[in-house]
Every structure is written in C-alpha cells, then in structure tokens.
Amino acid sequence: MGKSRGKSSPVPALAAAVHAAARSAKFVVDGALPAADPGLVVEGIGPVPVPLRRGAAKALVAACHAAPYGKGTQTLVDDRVRKTFELDPAQFSLGAGWTAAVADATRTAAQALGLPADRLEARLYKLLVYEKGGFFLPHRDSEKHDRMVASLIAVLPNPFEGGTLVVRHGPAEEKIPFRDAASGTGAWFAAFYADCEHEVARVTAGVRIALAYNLVLAPGAAVRPATPAAPADALVEAIGSWVARHPTKPLVFALDHHYTQRGLSLDLLKGADRTLAAGVAAAAGHAGCLVHLAQVSRHLTNSAFDEYDRYGYGDRRTRLQGGQQIRVGEEIEDELYAEEWADLDGKKQSWGAVALDSVAVVSATPLDDWKPTAEEYEGYTGNAGNTLDRWYHRSAVVVWPRDRHYDVVTRGHAAACVPQFRSMVKGLSKTPKAKRDAARGECLRFARALVANWPHRYAHFREGTSPCDQFPAALLALHDRDAVAAFLTVLAERDEATPLKTFVAAACREFGWDAFERELKLLISPRADQYGHRRDLAPRDLEWLAEVCGETTHDPEWRLLVGELCRVAVGRFCERDARPRWGRDCTTATAAEKSLPDLLRALAAAGRDDDFARVIRYVRESPSDFTLDYGQVPALKELVPWSRERFGSVYPPLRAWLDAVRAELERATAAEPTPPADWARPATVECRCNFCTQLNTFLADPAAGVGRIPAGEDSRRHVIQQVERHRSDVTHRLERTGRPYTLVLTKTTGSYDRAVQRYKTDCRLLRELPSAP
Ligand SMILES: O=C(O)CCC(=O)C(=O)O
Ligand SMILES: [Fe+2]
Incomplete structure (x- = not known):
C-alpha cells in the first residue's frame, strides 16, 4: 500500500479530465411543472383541489399517517428526524394531465442529469404533507427498485414558507425553495440522484404538499451511454503508458456518486460518472485493457493523542470527531483495496478483494481529502497506544491490461477465483473445436495465475472446506504436465490441506509414474516450522500416498516411485522430535495417530515389509504419542479387514502388531483393580522440602x-x-x-477411580480388537 500524500497523480492528463467532467456535472435539476391542477382525489375524502380550501388541510392530515424514515434495514417513525405526514399511492389518485406533466418533467430531468430520457420512468411513491413545523433531516433515499437512480419531488401549489429542499453532492450544495409552489401559483419539481444527501428545512407557515416519485431506469439494449466514437487520444495514451509501466497495478478512477452493489453497471452510473466511465471504457479498450466496476475501501490507521496528552509527535493535526479534539499522529497502516466486482454490464464477478496502490488512484477529490464513512478512536488501553481508525468508501472504474487479467484478480484472494476457473474449465467441453485451443490456453493462464498466488493452508486449520479443494480436479481436466508440476511445487511450499487423494494417482497415470517424482518427494520431505521444530507429515499427504501405493500395476516406474516415496515418508514419520513433549490431553487422535493407517496401508500395498516393521517399532516405542485408545486399536480395526480384502489374509507384520497389542491388553485386564483397604495412598511426591x-x-x-x-x-x-x-x-x-x-x-479414591476407568477401557479395546484366525 503506497502513500499518496504530497504526490500528484501519476497521470495528470487523467486527473484533469476527471476534474473537468466533475465540474460540468449536474446532480439536481428543478423547474416549473405546467399542469396547475393535479386532480388529487383522496380515499375517504374525495377530490382535494389545491390550493387547499379552508379546513381541507385538517381533513387531509387526518387521512394520513406519520411518515417513517429508513435506518439501515429498518423503517422508524421519529419526529426528531422527520416530521411529515404521508399517504401511500393506493390511498389517492391523480389526474391524467398531471401524470403527463410529470412524465415531461422526467424527460427534462433525464437530460439535465445525463440519463437516457427514453428509459427513465417516474414511479409514484408517496404523497407528503408538511404542516407548520414539518421537516426532514439530512438523509439519502434508499433504492426502492433495482434500477432506481434518482428521486423526483413535485410540490403542489399551496402557500407555505420555509420547507426548502437542500441537496448535496460532495462539497457542492443546492437549495430549492419550490418558488411557484410556495406562492401557490404553480407546481414545481426537483429531481436529484438517489445517493445525494438531502434535507427539507422546517416549514414555518402554511402547508407544503409534495408528491414523491422514484426515477427508475428501464433496462435498455445495453447502449453504452455517451460512448465517444473515437476515444480521446490523450486518454488512450495516458492509460497505455501507465499500464506499460505498471502492468499489475490496477488504475483506479474514483466515481463521484455512491453506488450500491446493484447500481454498479455502466448503464446505471450517474451524471459525470457516466461520461467518465464511458470515456475510460472506450480508451481502455484501445489500450488493450479490461474495465471493471468495484467498491474501493481505504482503511487508515494513525496513532492519535487526546488533547491533554503531551507526548505526541509526528504529524500533528487537530481533528474534531464526535465533538472530541484529538491530534492525529503518524500513520500506522494504510490499506487500499477494491472488492464487489462487476463488469460494465453489471454482471457480478466472483473474484475477491484486490489490493490497490494509492498512486494509481485518479480522483476529482484527492484521496487524502476523501470524507471518512466511519471513524473509530481507541483511547489508551495499556498495551497499545491510542489509535484512530478511519474507513473510506468509493465506487470506482478499474482498469488493467487484458493480458495481465488473471494475475491481477488472483493476487488478492485466489480461493475466491477458483469457482470461476472451474466453470471456465467446464465450459471447454461445450466450446466448438475451432475455439477450444484458445479457450484452453485461457484456462491455463488462469491456472498458472492461481498457482502463483496460491494461499497458505495449514493442516490443523483444515476445518470446513475451501473453494481451493475443487481446484485439483479442474486442473487435471486441462491435461497439462507443467501446470500440474507447478501446482505440486507450490503445495510443497505453502499448502498442506488441499486434498489430493485421487489427484496425484490420476496425474501419474496420465503423465507417467516418473513424471512428478521430484515434486512428490518435495511434498513429503522433512521440514521445520518457523521455530525450527519438525512438522508432522500432513494427513493429506499420507492420503494420496496410500492411493498411489494402492495402484495395481506392474509398471517398473511405479515400483521405483513408490519405493522412493515410502522411504522418504517413513524417514520423516519416524523422526524423533527434539522438543519436549508435554502431557497430552487424551480425548482425540493426534494428526500422527490419524494418519497412521494411511501410512501403513501404503507400505503394505507397496510391499515395503521392512519399512512397515520400522513404523510399528516406532509406534510401540512411543506409547504416549500413539495411544492404544486413539492410535493403535483404531488403526488395527481399520487395517486388519483391509488387509484381508486386499491380500486374502492378514499381512504378517500387521499380524505381529495385532498380537502384541492383544497381549498388552490381556495383561492389563488380567485382574480388576481393587479398592484401597485403608487410607494409605501412593506417596509419590518427589520434592524433599x-x-x-x-x-x-x-x-x-x-x-x-x-x-x-x-x-x-x-x-x-x-x-x-x-x-x-x-x-x-x-x-x-x-x-x-x-x-x-x-x-x-x-x-x-482418585487413583483407584482412574484405574477402574482404565481397566474398563482396556476391556472394551480388547473386545473391539479384530480377531485373527
Ligand atoms: O419533501 C421533499 O422535498 C423531500 C422528501 C424526501 O426527501 C423523502 O421523502 O425522502
Ligand atoms: Fe428523501
């Protein structure tokens, strides 16, 4: 994450273009509505001519209910936030002339806001009545329809004072007093983008009656709005030179308006954003780039000091935050990333967060002047200094070279890309022959990028599944030896969880038993953790080893391979750990206990009698690592029937082990423990104080x-x-x-109780032990 402070944009031409576009954009438009009489008829009252006659206001308000406001997913009524009465559209009707006039105003609004007039539709939402004292605090309208882009308010001619609508967009603000409506001479409308903050000032006299409409964009024939026939050369050049220098640093054009996830589509962009995005899209295409839309987040952490704290140093600034004075100190962390991706047609893209570099952000408002969406100040906690966390959110158009696409999208979160990779691979079978090679090449590029950005996965975190688990099967379907080898190499480096049970054997069958010997040995060869302690063999690796060894083939290459792999695996399994062992809590099997049957199955199947005997010796010599309860007896229960099925008899070294365990259990259960006859107890404390x-x-x-x-x-x-x-x-x-x-x-009687428990367990284990005729 780079720092942008003090640096100018790397692409000045782009910044200038963005500035110009932002300045020329309108976010609110207003004007007179020609129809004087709306033809309002209210359920339970009848026709309500405006301006209202004497007494009509009271009757109208009586028919209404208090208007709620939206807070998160809730709607609440609170007259400290909003003091308005409203009617739902089912409770009133309007004349045809009025509706036609609103349609006209909608077209005017579309043109002024830069939306396609033929597709913008006004949908009646509410009738609003503000009596003296009515108001609505600053808010943003929620998007009530999938494609709602703006709101239109038509105020009816009925005398009132105050009630000005104030609409804000970034630093800009416009006031709309609804002049003719307030004087009672004619209706007046205002339309503004739905994400603009707005408020209704208090009505100080009279009654303000308004009709609220949602402006919804009908889905169109994917017309790229305002796409210049030839993109601005300067823009093509600027994008081209950026990507040539920074091919994997996405170029980010911050949008001015805020968009919800469903609003991220070129078609639904607002005002200057539309022009900008269309221009960038055209230019990027010429520069060999792909263009996507995303939500950009910045998370900034600074040290911070309370006013009275005099130990601060670094960049001293005073900020007001929830009324509190604090000084912002040096930067601790600055994270910038984009997520929730969509293509220009609004189609969601499944890849995850992609890290961005702040020098690659082109924004009309410089990055450092963005307004935080959330702030959190944590005072002194004793173990860490005070910190100020700030989050910033913007929607953006993001550009990168087409030929680096997979590198870019897999870099942040490879796992999130696996489903897309799989569906691409699946699609291959349906791709016409002529195009299949190209499509397969595309899949291979994707696979290589995924492998290069493969995540770290540890055996003991293997709870639940990950999309990564599905990758090996899809990779096999590409039939590419080098891709398989690269994948195995990366797994040896950072992944001991992704299951390979059928993958390894299948890959060897396809490319030969000698094709991956080096990579497979690497996967199981000894390694240490960050403290220099040896790491156990991952159960995952014994699982595929057992499969490979279980193959029935006379291929001499196979024999060589399994010989080598067994030798390495046994060497690692039987390696003593230098670190001291603490008493283990004996209620679940350890990783070594769990993978014991797989290892032994591999050795037996490969005919490695000596290795088998060596492992058993090791197990018998480490009874606290390989308990009877969780290690030895369960393994015998699994292996004896397996051996009978595979060899028609119990494999002799297995038989020897079974006999030893049985003898041990028989000794342990020969006599039941006897309760203590008096108060004497084992006096085993070694300290002599x-x-x-x-x-x-x-x-x-x-x-x-x-x-x-x-x-x-x-x-x-x-x-x-x-x-x-x-x-x-x-x-x-x-x-x-x-x-x-x-x-x-x-x-x-603690030790006696434990002896009884042990006795009972041993009796059970003895009963469960497989019989060996
Ligand atoms: O009455 C107005 O001018 C605006 C009302 C409004 O903002 C709303 O209903 O969300
Ligand atoms: Fe509103």
Missing part, C-alpha cells in the same frame, strides 16, 4: 483421612502444585485461622 515431606507422610499413613499442613502462601501454592503434578489422591481447602493459615487435605 519440609512441606512435601509432610505431604508424603500423610499420603502413606493408613490411618489418616484428613491432614493439616500449616504453611505460608508460597509454600501452600508449592504443595498444591505438587499434588496436581503427581495427581495425588487428595482434595484441598484453606482454613483461614491462626498464623500461618492451614492447608487442609482430604483423601480421595
């Missing part, structure tokens, strides 16, 4: 059920630690009398 000696004496004492050790706080804590470490059969509590306090220990 005065307090631990008292503890051991008490534990060994067959006559004492409760023991008391007076001790200071540190010594008490030490004794409790020892009790916990040795799992001694006592509970403890503190007696807060005397000096020092006394640690009171009460004996339990």
Whole structure:
C-alpha cells in the first residue's frame, strides 16, 4: 500500500479530465411543472383541489399517517428526524394531465442529469404533507427498485414558507425553495440522484404538499451511454503508458456518486460518472485493457493523542470527531483495496478483494481529502497506544491490461477465483473445436495465475472446506504436465490441506509414474516450522500416498516411485522430535495417530515389509504419542479387514502388531483393580522440602483421612502444585485461622477411580480388537 500524500497523480492528463467532467456535472435539476391542477382525489375524502380550501388541510392530515424514515434495514417513525405526514399511492389518485406533466418533467430531468430520457420512468411513491413545523433531516433515499437512480419531488401549489429542499453532492450544495409552489401559483419539481444527501428545512407557515416519485431506469439494449466514437487520444495514451509501466497495478478512477452493489453497471452510473466511465471504457479498450466496476475501501490507521496528552509527535493535526479534539499522529497502516466486482454490464464477478496502490488512484477529490464513512478512536488501553481508525468508501472504474487479467484478480484472494476457473474449465467441453485451443490456453493462464498466488493452508486449520479443494480436479481436466508440476511445487511450499487423494494417482497415470517424482518427494520431505521444530507429515499427504501405493500395476516406474516415496515418508514419520513433549490431553487422535493407517496401508500395498516393521517399532516405542485408545486399536480395526480384502489374509507384520497389542491388553485386564483397604495412598511426591515431606507422610499413613499442613502462601501454592503434578489422591481447602493459615487435605479414591476407568477401557479395546484366525 503506497502513500499518496504530497504526490500528484501519476497521470495528470487523467486527473484533469476527471476534474473537468466533475465540474460540468449536474446532480439536481428543478423547474416549473405546467399542469396547475393535479386532480388529487383522496380515499375517504374525495377530490382535494389545491390550493387547499379552508379546513381541507385538517381533513387531509387526518387521512394520513406519520411518515417513517429508513435506518439501515429498518423503517422508524421519529419526529426528531422527520416530521411529515404521508399517504401511500393506493390511498389517492391523480389526474391524467398531471401524470403527463410529470412524465415531461422526467424527460427534462433525464437530460439535465445525463440519463437516457427514453428509459427513465417516474414511479409514484408517496404523497407528503408538511404542516407548520414539518421537516426532514439530512438523509439519502434508499433504492426502492433495482434500477432506481434518482428521486423526483413535485410540490403542489399551496402557500407555505420555509420547507426548502437542500441537496448535496460532495462539497457542492443546492437549495430549492419550490418558488411557484410556495406562492401557490404553480407546481414545481426537483429531481436529484438517489445517493445525494438531502434535507427539507422546517416549514414555518402554511402547508407544503409534495408528491414523491422514484426515477427508475428501464433496462435498455445495453447502449453504452455517451460512448465517444473515437476515444480521446490523450486518454488512450495516458492509460497505455501507465499500464506499460505498471502492468499489475490496477488504475483506479474514483466515481463521484455512491453506488450500491446493484447500481454498479455502466448503464446505471450517474451524471459525470457516466461520461467518465464511458470515456475510460472506450480508451481502455484501445489500450488493450479490461474495465471493471468495484467498491474501493481505504482503511487508515494513525496513532492519535487526546488533547491533554503531551507526548505526541509526528504529524500533528487537530481533528474534531464526535465533538472530541484529538491530534492525529503518524500513520500506522494504510490499506487500499477494491472488492464487489462487476463488469460494465453489471454482471457480478466472483473474484475477491484486490489490493490497490494509492498512486494509481485518479480522483476529482484527492484521496487524502476523501470524507471518512466511519471513524473509530481507541483511547489508551495499556498495551497499545491510542489509535484512530478511519474507513473510506468509493465506487470506482478499474482498469488493467487484458493480458495481465488473471494475475491481477488472483493476487488478492485466489480461493475466491477458483469457482470461476472451474466453470471456465467446464465450459471447454461445450466450446466448438475451432475455439477450444484458445479457450484452453485461457484456462491455463488462469491456472498458472492461481498457482502463483496460491494461499497458505495449514493442516490443523483444515476445518470446513475451501473453494481451493475443487481446484485439483479442474486442473487435471486441462491435461497439462507443467501446470500440474507447478501446482505440486507450490503445495510443497505453502499448502498442506488441499486434498489430493485421487489427484496425484490420476496425474501419474496420465503423465507417467516418473513424471512428478521430484515434486512428490518435495511434498513429503522433512521440514521445520518457523521455530525450527519438525512438522508432522500432513494427513493429506499420507492420503494420496496410500492411493498411489494402492495402484495395481506392474509398471517398473511405479515400483521405483513408490519405493522412493515410502522411504522418504517413513524417514520423516519416524523422526524423533527434539522438543519436549508435554502431557497430552487424551480425548482425540493426534494428526500422527490419524494418519497412521494411511501410512501403513501404503507400505503394505507397496510391499515395503521392512519399512512397515520400522513404523510399528516406532509406534510401540512411543506409547504416549500413539495411544492404544486413539492410535493403535483404531488403526488395527481399520487395517486388519483391509488387509484381508486386499491380500486374502492378514499381512504378517500387521499380524505381529495385532498380537502384541492383544497381549498388552490381556495383561492389563488380567485382574480388576481393587479398592484401597485403608487410607494409605501412593506417596509419590518427589520434592524433599519440609512441606512435601509432610505431604508424603500423610499420603502413606493408613490411618489418616484428613491432614493439616500449616504453611505460608508460597509454600501452600508449592504443595498444591505438587499434588496436581503427581495427581495425588487428595482434595484441598484453606482454613483461614491462626498464623500461618492451614492447608487442609482430604483423601480421595482418585487413583483407584482412574484405574477402574482404565481397566474398563482396556476391556472394551480388547473386545473391539479384530480377531485373527
Ligand atoms: O419533501 C421533499 O422535498 C423531500 C422528501 C424526501 O426527501 C423523502 O421523502 O425522502
Ligand atoms: Fe428523501
């Protein structure tokens, strides 16, 4: 993320063009409406001529309900925000002459705002009545229709004072007093883009009656509005020279209006944005570039200081934020990215966020003068200084070279691009023969970009699935050896989660058993984590290894390959870890326990008897890493039937292991544990301090059920630690009398209870053990 501060735009010609377009644009238009009498008829009242006759205002208001306003997804009534009465269109009707006049005004508005007049339609939304004191605070209209682009307000001729409509767009502001309507002589309309902030000032006298319309753009025959026949040469040149220098830095043209996701389509752009986007689109096409629309976000984090804090340094500025004075200090982070992509026709693009460089942003309002959409100031928290977070959002037209398209879109979030890649590959089969090679080349470019930008994935985070999981199968469908090799190489570098169960064997079958030996060995060869500790083999890798070894073929290349792979895998699996092992919480299988059956299956299938025996020896020598409960017995339960099916008998080294486990379980279950006959308990505490000696004496004492050790706080804590470490059969509590306090220990049958549990588990494991005739 670059910094833009103090730097001028890299493309001055572009900036100038953008400035000019922004200045000439109108965002609100107003004028007289020819029809004097709207022909208003209200349900429950009948005809209501305007200007209102005496008493008519009261009756009209009585027929209305209080108008709500939108807040997020809610609509609320609050007369501190909006004091207006309204009628829904079902409750009143208007004359034909009036409706024709509004249609005329809509055409006028379309022209002034730069929208296609033949496709802009006014849809009646509400009748609004403002009595004296009525108003509406600044707000933006929500888009009530998919293609709503603007609002039109027609105020009827009925005398009132105040009630001015104020419409803002960026730094610009326009006031519309609805002159003729306020004097009661004629109707008056105003139309403005829906994203413009606007408000209705308080009505100070009289009654202001308005009709609100939504201006909706009918879908057209994808006409590119105002597309210049020949794009401005300067623009083509400026874009061309930018992309030549920065082929993977998207060029960003910030739009002036705000667009919702469904409004991101060239057709629905407003005013100057339309002209700008159409101009850029034409020029970019000539410069060999693609053009998309997106939402741009900037997240800026600065250090910040409260007013009274005198330790600030760096760029000192004072800002008012929610009334609070703070000084903004140096920049900590500046993130700029675009997401929610659409093409010019409004078709959503599924790729994710793409990082942008602020020097590549062309904006009528310089990046640093954007108004934040949200701010968050975090005061001093003790472990971090104060920070000010600010978020900025703008819609934009984004340009990059056509031939770098895949690089650009996969760079931010490759996983998000995988579904699009898959559907492109799927489409190949339906592509006419003549075009298939070109289409396949396109898919391969996409695949290479995905591989180059492949995400880091770790085995232990493998919860749920990722679109990445679907990539290998699609890649295979491209039948390209080099692409497969590149993918395997990247996986060895940064991904131990994407499943390859069928992928590796299928790729080898297609390209030969010697085609990927180097890459596959790399995938399973030993490696260390960032602390230099060895990393376990990923279960994913044992899964494909078992598949490859399970092939039935007499190909000598296959034999060579599986021999090499088994040798590397066993070497890594049986490597002792230098790091100390802490007691493990034994309620789930570890990764090594889970992948044990796959490794053994691979070795048995490949006929690697010695390797098999070596792994079993390793397992038997590491009973706390390969428990009976979660490691050995489950593996035997899986492998014995598998072996019978594959070889018609139990593979001898497997048989030997099964016998050893059975003998161990038989020994363990030969006699049921007996409950303690008196209070004597294992006195196994190794510490020889005065307090631990008292503890051991008490534990060994067959006559004492409760023991008391007076001790200071540190010594008490030490004794409790020892009790916990040795799992001694006592509970403890503190007696807060005397000096020092006394640690009171009460004996339990804890170790006996555990022995019973162990006994029961061993009986169950013995029962579950597969029989070997
Ligand atoms: O009454 C007006 O002039 C504007 C009303 C308005 O902004 C609205 O209904 O959203
Ligand atoms: Fe409004």
